Amino acid sequence: MNDQAAGEQTTPSPIILETRNLQKDFKGFTAINNVNVKVETGSIHALIGPNGAGKTTFFNLLTQFLKPSSGQIIYDGQDITHSRPAGIAQRGMIRSFQISAVFPHLSARENVRIALQRTLGVSYQFWRSMRVLDQLNEEAQATLELVELGSFADTKAVELPYGQKRALEIATTIALKPRLMLLDEPTQGMSSEDVGTVTDLIRRVVEGRTIVMVEHNLNVVSTLADTITVLNRGEVLAEGDYDTVSTNPAVMEAYMGTTDAA
Amino acid sequence: ELTDGKLKIGVLSDMSGVYKALEGPGAVIAAKMAIEDFGGSVLGQPVEVISADHQNKPDIGASTAREWIDAEEVDMITALDNSSVALSVQGLANDKKVITMNTGAGTTALTEEQCTPYGIHYVYDTHALPVGTATAMVKNGGKSWFFITADYAFGHSLRDNTGAVVESLGGEVVGNVNAPLSTNDFSSYLLQAQSSGADVIGLANAGQDTVNAIKQANQFRIVQSGQKLAGMLVFITDVHSMGLDIAQGLQFTTAFVWNQNDETRAWSERFFERHGAMPTMVHAGVYSAVTNYLKAVKETGTDDSDTVRAKLGEMTLNDMFVKDGSILPNGTMLHDMYLVEVKKPEESESEWDLLRVVSKIPADQAFIPLSESKCSLVN
Amino acid sequence: MPPDQRPELLRIENLHAWYGESHILHGMNLTLHEGEVITLLGRNGSGRTTTLKAILGLVGRRTGSIKIHGTEIIDMPTHRIAHVGKLGYCPEERGIFASLNVDENLELPPVVAEGGLSVDDIYTMFPNLKERRKSQGSKLSGGEQQMLAIARILRTGANLLLLDEITEGLAPVILKSLDQVIRKLREKGFTIILVEQNFRFAAPLADRHYVIEHGQVVEQIDAADLEAKKEQLNRHLSV
Amino acid sequence: MSIQVILAQALLGLNVGVFYAMLSLGLAVIFGLLNIINFAHGAMYMLGAFIALIGYSLLEQWFGISLQIGFWASLLVAPVIVGILGVLIERLMLKRLYELDHIYGLLLTFGITLILQGLFANYFNVSGTPYPGQPEALSGVVNLGFMYFPTYRLFAIVFSLVVCFATWWAIEHTKLGSRLRAGVENPDLTQAFGLNVPLMVTLTFAFGAGLAGLAGVLAAPIYSVSPLMGADLIIVVFAVVVIGGMGSIMGAILSGLALGLVEGLTKVFYPPAASTVIFFLMVLVLLFRPAGLFGKEK
Amino acid sequence: MTNRILFIIMLVAGLTAPLFAYPVFVMDLLCFALFACAFNLLLGYAGLLSFGHAAFFGGAAYITGYVTKEWGFTPLLGILAGAGFAMVLGAAFGFLAIRRQGIYFAMVTLALAQIIYFLALQMPFTGGENGLQGIPRGHLFGLIDLNNSLAMYYFVFVIFLIGFGIIYRTINSPFGEVLQAIRENESRALSLGYDVDHFKLLAFVISATLAGLAGATKAIIFQFAALTNAHWQTSGEVILMTLVGGLGTVFGPVVGAITVGALSHELSAFGSWVQVILGTIFVVCVMVFRRGIIGEIQRLASRKQG
Ligand SMILES: Nc1ncnc2c1ncn2[C@@H]1O[C@H](COP(=O)(O)OP(=O)(O)OP(=O)(O)O)[C@@H](O)[C@H]1O
Ligand SMILES: Nc1ncnc2c1ncn2[C@@H]1O[C@H](COP(=O)(O)OP(=O)(O)OP(=O)(O)O)[C@@H](O)[C@H]1O
Numbered sequence A: 001m002n003d004q005a006a007g008e009q010t011t012p013s014p015i016i017l018e019t020r021n022l023q024k025d026f027k028g029f030t031a032i033n034n035v036n037v038k039v040e041t042g043s044i045h046a047l048i049g050p051n052g053a054g055k056t057t058f059f060n061l062l063t064q065f066l067k068p069s070s071g072q073i074i075y076d077g078q079d080i081t082h083s084r085p086a087g088i089a090q091r092g093m094i095r096s097f098q099i100s101a102v103f104p105h106l107s108a109r110e111n112v113r114i115a116l117q118r119t120l121g122v123s124y125q126f127w128r129s130m131r132v133l134d135q136l137n138e139e140a141q142a143t144l145e146l147v148e149l150g151s152f153a154d155t156k157a158v159e160l161p162y163g164q165k166r167a168l169e170i171a172t173t174i175a176l177k178p179r180l181m182l183l184d185e186p187t188q189g190m191s192s193e194d195v196g197t198v199t200d201l202i203r204r205v206v207e208g209r210t211i212v213m214v215e216h217n218l219n220v221v222s223t224l225a226d227t228i229t230v231l232n233r234g235e236v237l238a239e240g241d242y243d244t245v246s247t248n249p250a251v252m253e254a255y256m257g258t259t260d261a262a
Numbered sequence B: 001e002l003t004d005g006k007l008k009i010g011v012l013s014d015m016s017g018v019y020k021a022l023e024g025p026g027a028v029i030a031a032k033m034a035i036e037d038f039g040g041s042v043l044g045q046p047v048e049v050i051s052a053d054h055q056n057k058p059d060i061g062a063s064t065a066r067e068w069i070d071a072e073e074v075d076m077i078t079a080l081d082n083s084s085v086a087l088s089v090q091g092l093a094n095d096k097k098v099i100t101m102n103t104g105a106g107t108t109a110l111t112e113e114q115c116t117p118y119g120i121h122y123v124y125d126t127h128a129l130p131v132g133t134a135t136a137m138v139k140n141g142g143k144s145w146f147f148i149t150a151d152y153a154f155g156h157s158l159r160d161n162t163g164a165v166v167e168s169l170g171g172e173v174v175g176n177v178n179a180p181l182s183t184n185d186f187s188s189y190l191l192q193a194q195s196s197g198a199d200v201i202g203l204a205n206a207g208q209d210t211v212n213a214i215k216q217a218n219q220f221r222i223v224q225s226g227q228k229l230a231g232m233l234v235f236i237t238d239v240h241s242m243g244l245d246i247a248q249g250l251q252f253t254t255a256f257v258w259n260q261n262d263e264t265r266a267w268s269e270r271f272f273e274r275h276g277a278m279p280t281m282v283h284a285g286v287y288s289a290v291t292n293y294l295k296a297v298k299e300t301g302t303d304d305s306d307t308v309r310a311k312l313g314e315m316t317l318n319d320m321f322v323k324d325g326s327i328l329p330n331g332t333m334l335h336d337m338y339l340v341e342v343k344k345p346e347e348s349e350s351e352w353d354l355l356r357v358v359s360k361i362p363a364d365q366a367f368i369p370l371s372e373s374k375c376s377l378v379n
Numbered sequence C: 001m002p003p004d005q006r007p008e009l010l011r012i013e014n015l016h017a018w019y020g021e022s023h024i025l026h027g028m029n030l031t032l033h034e035g036e037v038i039t040l041l042g043r044n045g046s047g048r049t050t051t052l053k054a055i056l057g058l059v060g061r062r063t064g065s066i067k068i069h070g071t072e073i074i075d076m077p078t079h080r081i082a083h084v085g086k087l088g089y090c091p092e093e094r095g096i097f098a099s100l101n102v103d104e105n106l107e108l109p110p111v112v113a114e115g116g117l118s119v120d121d122i123y124t125m126f127p128n129l130k131e132r133r134k135s136q137g138s139k140l141s142g143g144e145q146q147m148l149a150i151a152r153i154l155r156t157g158a159n160l161l162l163l164d165e166i167t168e169g170l171a172p173v174i175l176k177s178l179d180q181v182i183r184k185l186r187e188k189g190f191t192i193i194l195v196e197q198n199f200r201f202a203a204p205l206a207d208r209h210y211v212i213e214h215g216q217v218v219e220q221i222d223a224a225d226l227e228a229k230k231e232q233l234n235r236h237l238s239v
Numbered sequence D: 001m002s003i004q005v006i007l008a009q010a011l012l013g014l015n016v017g018v019f020y021a022m023l024s025l026g027l028a029v030i031f032g033l034l035n036i037i038n039f040a041h042g043a044m045y046m047l048g049a050f051i052a053l054i055g056y057s058l059l060e061q062w063f064g065i066s067l068q069i070g071f072w073a074s075l076l077v078a079p080v081i082v083g084i085l086g087v088l089i090e091r092l093m094l095k096r097l098y099e100l101d102h103i104y105g106l107l108l109t110f111g112i113t114l115i116l117q118g119l120f121a122n123y124f125n126v127s128g129t130p131y132p133g134q135p136e137a138l139s140g141v142v143n144l145g146f147m148y149f150p151t152y153r154l155f156a157i158v159f160s161l162v163v164c165f166a167t168w169w170a171i172e173h174t175k176l177g178s179r180l181r182a183g184v185e186n187p188d189l190t191q192a193f194g195l196n197v198p199l200m201v202t203l204t205f206a207f208g209a210g211l212a213g214l215a216g217v218l219a220a221p222i223y224s225v226s227p228l229m230g231a232d233l234i235i236v237v238f239a240v241v242v243i244g245g246m247g248s249i250m251g252a253i254l255s256g257l258a259l260g261l262v263e264g265l266t267k268v269f270y271p272p273a274a275s276t277v278i279f280f281l282m283v284l285v286l287l288f289r290p291a292g293l294f295g296k297e298k
Numbered sequence E: 001m002t003n004r005i006l007f008i009i010m011l012v013a014g015l016t017a018p019l020f021a022y023p024v025f026v027m028d029l030l031c032f033a034l035f036a037c038a039f040n041l042l043l044g045y046a047g048l049l050s051f052g053h054a055a056f057f058g059g060a061a062y063i064t065g066y067v068t069k070e071w072g073f074t075p076l077l078g079i080l081a082g083a084g085f086a087m088v089l090g091a092a093f094g095f096l097a098i099r100r101q102g103i104y105f106a107m108v109t110l111a112l113a114q115i116i117y118f119l120a121l122q123m124p125f126t127g128g129e130n131g132l133q134g135i136p137r138g139h140l141f142g143l144i145d146l147n148n149s150l151a152m153y154y155f156v157f158v159i160f161l162i163g164f165g166i167i168y169r170t171i172n173s174p175f176g177e178v179l180q181a182i183r184e185n186e187s188r189a190l191s192l193g194y195d196v197d198h199f200k201l202l203a204f205v206i207s208a209t210l211a212g213l214a215g216a217t218k219a220i221i222f223q224f225a226a227l228t229n230a231h232w233q234t235s236g237e238v239i240l241m242t243l244v245g246g247l248g249t250v251f252g253p254v255v256g257a258i259t260v261g262a263l264s265h266e267l268s269a270f271g272s273w274v275q276v277i278l279g280t281i282f283v284v285c286v287m288v289f290r291r292g293i294i295g296e297i298q299r300l301a302s303r304k305q306g
């Protein structure tokens, strides 16, 4: 599928994530049907498709929030089809949520620190003082700066405006130094200037990692994505770069709702 | 002289549960009457009464008793109308060398396996109860028995002792079912008893439990279908609350009948004025126990438990409750018991005229003879 | 009839609103005529959603005056406002009831006036929903929830619609049909307040635009003047 | 053991079961639809029984009114009074707790339970007072062939079943159920749609409370009326609701009946476990069907 | 800051209490205080409402009673055995219950606790309704006679302080931080790579163990292990204590346990009115005094500062 891309590069990019014949049924309704997707290391891979196509479900399968009905998920050469959600996160595959997900009554700094803390390996140590976490403050602050939340470090997450909540969520995700980030509609509900900020942010953090994102905003998709997979009714409708996909008549009909080029 | 300058008597009873009516607040009244009749003081010091509710929970009973002894310096504890509570309090009081005069609990363990030098068992026990009742019923043809047992120390003890009496007379025990204390629906147990085909359904329980069981037996026409009920421990208050229609003809064993003679009647009427109900054998027992305890204190001139207990052991007890009673080394107070029968409605002359004495059970038959005692203090 | 000569439907004067201690609306003034479609534009947090909620009495406290068809509703309990004002509300967080299925969600809002769409009409309009009609609200995809949120107020016969960010998270193909829906509603004489981030979607639909900043109306732009005032608008909407 | 015995015990179990069903129904209505954990449900049941008792034999003695409220009248009066109490509790207290954690509702009703039980324990014997007002017409026994069964108990079984299924029908065949659930999940939005949520909630609570009161009246002639009659029952009934599946009206009814039967039969085969068997079942059910037998997975 | 002051007050009050109060009663309060603190760790900090904590409290009491009475364990070893039993039981309960949330969690714990209650009633060694009586207090380290009530008192006070210390540390540890995050947003914590169930389970086990520690100590104090301690009403009581004192505050449960314990004790002469009065207090607390005693104090203190 990615032959063309592979051919252009000097060394073939290894595949960080691959699904093989992935399938998910909900009581007689097939939300994901025989999906084969390969994600290249270091790329931004967008998932688009009409509402209800199965994008969020696909994410949920990748992160084991849902168990696949059949098929395989290969991450970094290993079969993770039957791992625990936490285990997957520990291997560097982190997701954000379509509906904003922060720890509302913790400050922005604490939100980020929770993520950093995991790598410290003290999380089960109920006999240690919380002060061991202070060593993380600097890094937490740096991460917040990265998403321009530096001045909000002590603000409780619940008090942040929507756009900033999303930014905080991304900061928390980055703090885990993920190798693969799964972003579910990261720009949803943002005003155009916030969308710009987040797009920049994603471009900045992609260095050294891979991103898979669900997005409806085609502007964002076209500027960011290296590869796009279009899902429709649980199946892969098309795949390729923006130009390939956006001129595909099937995609135009099912997704854009037109027959002329976008 | 009194060690702490005062004499305090604790009445620890079920003030709110199944046994409230048979002992409870009435026991406090009886104890106060005893003190008043004694003159209100002993050795120049006033006698005080304190009381508490043990809620039929042995731990609550024991911790209340502990606090009474430690912090209130109580000299004697009485009532204790629940065998589990009585066992725990008697054990604790023994550690602390305080006399207990149990008037309400039934288990013979109090004077047998778990007897103590300071524990006195005053009114009745689970050996005395079946002697009259079970004997009479077996002799009238009630050969096979099924028990409905209150599931704690008293019930078990009563069932075992009654079973032993039945078997010694050639009868047999065909079944048993344990019902939790304060069961409000006995119907399932009663039907099991019914289907066992036993001649007699023995109710090894007391108070409200017995009342409920008898009433429900009536609802399910159990007696009408030919089986007999044997209430092993029935109080006059139970009969009163069931009514003669339901209770008539029921035979049981008691230590006291309020209208047996002028002396008992006079005291009982005084009690009635203050309590609003006629005394049970337990109420009368509390009065007698407190009176005799005060006598012993007065005569020995001290509240030292060992001295008082020794004196009690020497005394012959005589008052409106007991005639020629004596307290054995294991704590049993020896006295006569009576087999009574509930009158028919037409025989009753007043609201509380409910019982007819059938026969007297002499003290030496009613209680376990010292020679057979398992108490370690005896042999 | 030009829009502003039609009878007045909604008049908001000097509206203040608070969430607890925080004062969000600082004297809003806004008028809406029957059959008009207006948008509320503004940056995140400017108070557009709060304006809608204040109309419905869903804020902590509100003062000022809100009249619908001349009836003052500022002191009315929330549950009466929908009936008095014949209005339907589509909240920005969609408000799909997780414990109800699609059918139940759809049939939940009581009918406030005659002339609402029938359930069948609605399912024809949103075929995706029809397929999922027995699904629990919580199990719908984001976009399906959005469609359902709009669909359910069309059933009630309300003719004043308060729509908050209805295009969020919808695929272009659905946006197109939504555009058709709004146009149709406008033709049928519905009065609509649109709160939109997606200006491209809203601009061609509206008769007028209100620009809101810090809980106040700072600009009112007629559809006709939109081109001319584009620059002004951009200044308000971005940094 | 003969089949007669089993049948007889099953019938007794059913007798217990109808009370479970009625109580768990009321609880499920409050619990499943309003998300309020009404700990006072047992106390309301007790209250219903006491209203019958007082109405029958104590009005004159207490208040000097020469009026006697008979059993049949009690079936109406008691639920209404308990329902009014429910309205008061809901309007004056619970209402202010909805935005908080459910535990506060539980605690409040726990406190109310203590108050009600304590008040009655001051005036009435904890171990029970018999209810003398059982109607003459129901006082006999019915010969069922395998046993004599008190007529009144049969009446109680039939009457409760009718009430339960009527309630189920009313909730399932009107929009009431879904409106209530919506009102609980997002009261603001539901009101914005024009539904008077506070009123619905109050009436529902009152209705659930009234059901408990009604069960109390029905129970009075069978069991003695006691301040603590609802105390342990409430825990069992909680378990019944959970087994049936929270929010499921039919689940509450059916599991109430079934568990009454199970308990009845346990009393025959292994009496000591009778009071616990329901909890064993509850653990099993929750392990294999977390949402309860009839509950929907959330 | 407030915490430090409160700690000093608690320490001084605890050390001097036997001078002006009946020691056994204070010991009882200390046991309940520890029990409530343990419970609070779960509800106040992990957001898990257990309605079955009496099983640990009561269960541990039986085990401690049995091993000291029948096997001749020393009191300290006996208490450790009781707490150890509660730990194992906690792990088992936790394993079954953790997978459920909210009200279901409460119900599963309640059901499991009822089963323990049933066992306590039926197993031969517990003495059924009679309870396990006559547990010896014995000698601490073979030296100090615990029948002396002052010796017993300070022994109990030390146990309380240790238990309290463990809870305090747990709350303010990296682990406590994760617990809070889980309470706030469980699926987010999961997606950050935290094994949410493991954290909850550990919190549950710590809480159960300390509840067991409290129950085991109580058995030695009263020389009694009884059904009351394992009854669901005890689970209810501990919830009430925690709430009265202040849910999710460090000292709240201590204050709550003392308040509720002292009230029921002082009012016991009023018979059933105790219930009415306690009930009224709870209703008042829930309606207007929700933060609990300590929570209110903290609010006032921070308002003054701020
Ligand atoms: N738990 C579930 N049970 C049943 N059906 C489900 C469940 N979760 C999702 N679905 C259905 O599966 C389909 C795919 O849902 P999904 O959330 O993956 O869509 P999506 O592509 O993310 O759409 P959107 O862009 O609208 O968010 C939808 O029709 C949805 O209703
Ligand atoms: N429930 C609430 N409590 C306190 N403050 C709130 C609440 N809801 C909103 N706010 C604050 O009120 C202000 C206006 O919010 P509003 O939701 O009206 O903005 P908006 O213009 O709709 O923006 P958005 O694009 O984010 O939806 C914001 O600063 C927000 O933080």
Ligand SMILES: [Mg+2]
Pocket (backbone or CB within 6 Å): A055, A056, A057, A098, C141, C142, C143
């Ligand atoms: Mg989605």
Ligand SMILES: [Mg+2]
Pocket (backbone or CB within 6 Å): C048, C049, C050, C092, C164
């Ligand atoms: Mg908004």
